[in-house]
Amino acid sequence: MSKMMKFERKGDKENSAFFEEYLPKIYERREKSGLDDLIDRMRGIVIQVQTGDALAYLAELYLMTPYRLIRQYQNATHRVFVLRVKPEQPDLFVLEPLELMYADTYRSLNIPYMRARSKPNVRYIGEIYGTKNLGETRRILEAQEFRFRENAHNGFIANPHFAFTEPSYYTSNCVGYTSSDLLDTDSLELGEPFAVGAEEQKTLNATDALQREFGLYKLVWGVDHMASRVLCGDREHAILEFLCLNNYYFWGAYTIDDQNSSTNITRNPKVTNELHSPAKVFTANNTPFYVKTVDGLPSPTEDFVRNFGRRMHHVAYEVEDGQREDGQKNIDYVVGKIQELGGKFLAQIIGECKDFPDLKQIFSRTSQYSNLITEYVQRCKGFDGFFTKSNVAFLTQAAGLDEKLDKQVTSPLAAVFD
Numbered sequence: 001m002s003k004m005m006k007f008e009r010k011g012d013k014e015n016s017a018f019f020e021e022y023l024p025k026i027y028e029r030r031e032k033s034g035l036d037d038l039i040d041r042m043r044g045i046v047i048q049v050q051t052g053d054a055l056a057y058l059a060e061l062y063l064m065t066p067y068r069l070i071r072q073y074q075n076a077t078h079r080v081f082v083l084r085v086k087p088e089q090p091d092l093f094v095l096e097p098l099e100l101m102y103a104d105t106y107r108s109l110n111i112p113y114m115r116a117r118s119k120p121n122v123r124y125i126g127e128i129y130g131t132k133n134l135g136e137t138r139r140i141l142e143a144q145e146f147r148f149r150e151n152a153h154n155g156f157i158a159n160p161h162f163a164f165t166e167p168s169y170y171t172s173n174c175v176g177y178t179s180s181d182l183l184d185t186d187s188l189e190l191g192e193p194f195a196v197g198a199e200e201q202k203t204l205n206a207t208d209a210l211q212r213e214f215g216l217y218k219l220v221w222g223v224d225h226m227a228s229r230v231l232c233g234d235r236e237h238a239i240l241e242f243l244c245l246n247n248y249y250f251w252g253a254y255t256i257d258d259q260n261s262s263t264n265i266t267r268n269p270k271v272t273n274e275l276h277s278p279a280k281v282f283t284a285n286n287t288p289f290y291v292k293t294v295d296g297l298p299s300p301t302e303d304f305v306r307n308f309g310r311r312m313h314h315v316a317y318e319v320e321d322g323q324r325e326d327g328q329k330n331i332d333y334v335v336g337k338i339q340e341l342g343g344k345f346l347a348q349i350i351g352e353c354k355d356f357p358d359l360k361q362i363f364s365r366t367s368q369y370s371n372l373i374t375e376y377v378q379r380c381k382g383f384d385g386f387f388t389k390s391n392v393a394f395l396t397q398a399a400g401l402d403e404k405l406d407k408q409v410t411s412p413l414a415a416v417f418d
Helices: 017-033 054-064 105-110 134-143 198-213 232-244 289-295 300-308 330-340 389-400
Strands: 039-048 068-074 078-084 091-097 123-131 174-178 220-230 249-256 261-267 279-285 311-319 358-363 373-380
Touching: 017 232, 039 174, 054 078, 054 091, 054 198, 105 123, 123 134, 123 311, 134 174, 220 232, 220 300, 232 249, 232 261, 232 279, 279 300, 289 300, 300 311, 311 330, 330 358, 330 373
Parallel strands: 039 091, 123 174, 220 279, 311 373
Antiparallel strands: 039 123, 068 078, 078 091, 220 311, 249 261, 261 279, 358 373
C-alpha cells in the first residue's frame, strides 16, 4: 500500500468508486516512477496582469500581504516582477505583457467568459515546484501522457529554467517545475534588470510604511492555501490530475449542503508548515447549475465558473494567532486597518475563537488587477484544518453575491462578435 494512503482521511464528502480506485494507483505510480522523491515543495506562484496594471497590483499586494518586490526584469514579451516573503516560502512572479494587445494561450482561456474578457490577459497561471532533476521529471510525466508547453510565446513560460504543463482541462491552471536556485533570481535569466520609476517606488514605499506603522507586516505571515473553482463533473478529475503531477496527497473533503458545494483539500506531506508549500483546494458544486431551479438550491461555485471560467478563485494568507491588548483578535485588527486604508471585503469576519480551537476567516472583494479574492485565516488555539463547515458556507454565500450571471449577455461569446 502506498505510504500516502496512511494519512487519515478528513471530511464527509463521498467520492465515486472511480476516485477511490484510482487514488491509490496514482500514489503507487508516483512512488515507483521516482516522482515523489524528485519533487520537493512549491517554490513559486505565477500571476499575469493586464498591461499597465503591474505596479497598481504590487501596491495592493504591499497593503494586503507580506510580499515585497526584490527584483524586476524585462524579456521580449513581459516585465517580470519577483516578490518574496522569506526564502523558505514560495516567491510570487507577477507578469505584465509589454503590449496591450498581447495574446497567448492564457488570453484565449478568458475571452469566452463575460467577467474575464474585460481584462483578457489577467490570469492566475500556476505554481512552480522544485525538483531535483527537471529533465527527469519531465520525462516521467511525458511518458504518462502529460503535455508541456512547447514554443510558448510568453517569455517567462519559455524560459529553459522552467517546464510548464499545458493548462489543465479541468482547472485551466498550469503546473511548473524547476531545478534551479530561485533564490538567485539573476541566474534564472528572466530578462534584463530595470529600475522601477521614482513615483511608482514612492507609492510602494509609502504603502510599506503604512503596513509597518500599524504592525500588519508582523501579523500576516504568508500563503496558507489557494482554491480553484471547477465544474461539478470535473471535481474528482481535477483532484486526481493534480495528484499525478506532484507529491501532494488528498487530505479530505467536506460537503457544504446549503451552498450545494464541496471543498476538497490536498496537502504536501514533505512540509510541517503550510507556508512552505501551501495546500491546494478544489471547490465544486454538488449538482450542476442547470438543476438548481429544480432542486431550489444555490449555485455560487458554478456561477463563478460560468462567469470567469475554470480558474483560481482565492489565495488565503495566514494571520498570526493571538490578540491585541484590548482583546481584539489579530485578524479583526488586520482587516480593520486594511479597511481604513481602502481595502474592501465581502462580509464580516466569520468564526468566534473563544476558549476552544476555532478558525476566523474573511474574503476580500475580487481584485480588479488579478481577479483573485484574498482570504485571511486565523487558526485559534491549535485549530487543525482549513475551515469549519459553517464558516465556508457563509464565505461561499458571500462570494456568490459577486458572481451573479449578467442576464443582459445572452451568450458568453456575444460581446466578442458585437
